Amino acid sequence: MDFAFSEREEMLRKTVREFAENEVTPKMGAMEETGKFPMELLKPMAELGIMGVITPPEYDGVGLGYVARTIVLEELGRVCGAMPMAVQVHHMGCAALYDFGTDAQKKKYLPALAKGETMGVVAVTDPSGGSDVVGMRTSAELKGDRYILNGRKCFITNSHTSDFWIVIARTAEGAKGLSAFIVDKDAPGAKAGHEENKLGLRGANTGELVFNDCEVPKENLLGQEGGGLAIAMKTVSETGRTGMAATALGILTAVYEEAGKFASERVLYGKPISALQGIQFLMAEIYAQLEISRLLCYRASWMKDQDMRFDTESAMAKWYACEAAANAAKKAVEIHGAYGIMKEYTVQRLLRDAMVTIPAGGTGEIGKVVLARAALAPFMKK
């Protein structure tokens, strides 16, 4: 067993950290204010390798795998939680195309994603769906050489920043009646609708997709007809949950650093408040939550790189790290006292950002459903 990062991984961390600190920081004021994703960073991030980190070199990516991706997301999230949120969903688009696309689809879409020409999206949730994936009503009906899509997707990350979307829609009744489609944003009848105004992760774009007799060429079916649930589940579980976990991990790292810095600088009773046991206990818990999350996140990513099944581990990392980020951020706000609720201080944003990671990519409770299934499996009679 080896818990150390390789020299390659350490260099990766360093370069992403430098990039995030120098290039993302100046954008954050506007991101918080407008809720807009800084599109001008797409190309520089792609040049670094961030956009194509899990895409193989044959499709213009760097193919470094999921441990590398987690390092990238953690470092972006340490500076600005909205960045890994947007980037991780982009990776979901890359993964779905790579895992289920035809050669022609991969050649057409993957290089554009790796080069940062546009962003990836996987649109699963619609107003009647969400945790109940199969409850979705967005429909797709085959008419001649094209599918006709009708319905609405909501809470879709990168909805307004992408040129095409991977959309799950119903082609027949039941769980086996879902199918995945690549929908061009300019397709007749397709529209990006309302843009959401979120509590946190404000710089990541979230919005609606609306389909009104939207025409999608038959060759844009991703995978098999009826294979949509499997595509959604694999992509959400493997790429989405590890991505949300890594986003939370980045936020946690920032929480730890902000809390530690403030506790050692703020002087009360003639000493830094870090000398008070009450503050020390909070720091101890934040520190442990960070390290536990880190272990869970990297274990799940490592298992993906080893080609192991890891749906339980990704659900555990996602549930724990997101809960821990919100919980630790609350403690960090408390350590800051009244400063903690002032907009000039970073911790209030960290708390808001952490809260947004909880329902994203499968709610905490859905995560626990997955965990309970695994926890009880050895005791089930048949």
Next chain:
Amino acid sequence: MKRIIVCVKPVPDPKHWHKVSMDPVTMTLKRAGIPSIINPLDKHALEAALSVRDIRGGEVVLLSMAPPFATSNLKEGLAMGADRAVLLSDPAFAGSDTLATSLILAAGCQWIGDFDLVFLGNFSIDGSTAQVCSQLAEFLHLPNVMHVIDMKWQENDKIIIIQKIEQGYVKLEATLPVVLSVRKELNKPRYVPFTGILAAESKEIKVLSNEDLGVDSSSIGLEGSPTKMAGLELRRFERAKERLAGSIEEIVAKLADKIYQCNIS
């Protein structure tokens, strides 16, 4: 373009400067436990070399005189895009001042050989002497331009160089080979791309000792360095304090005197 040499120096990471202390006996910096980074201006020097290579071709070679740990800094330079690296590392070099360092670096340049350009950062953030560039050029019998903030290629391999001076700029024309020391205004160093990290894993870092270079051992190291540290004093930021004694009247009179002496009116 045949070859471009870029001198890089590992320096203590400014994020850890609060941990840096001085050895009271040798009067040198105690670096143990402090991570090192590539001197920030040297990254601008490397960027300059890489952009020259991008348009004029040639090979970019990193050169550093440092303890063996510097291989990790050199690896970062290789990941940024340099083709190979040469590390001059020998206990005999330890404690070298700028003159001895320049002599050793000159020997390193000559060992690499056949170069058209040598790029350096104008100064390092730890020593901040800004002496190595000119001394190195002198030992190489080459011209040196410091404070380079822009450069443009002319016909016949001539370069137009813009040099920053206190009250403006100087426009210079140089022929190759030449030693150039750069300021941060010259460019923005590229970030290490992930592909660069992978490529660096198979690039060479050649480690040379003085046995390979053959520099006169009486001119290098602490002993061979003409710079001698006269003393070491901790800079204090406390305000000067003086307590005046006597009766109230006497104290007021003394205080008035002091204020008068301070020329405060």
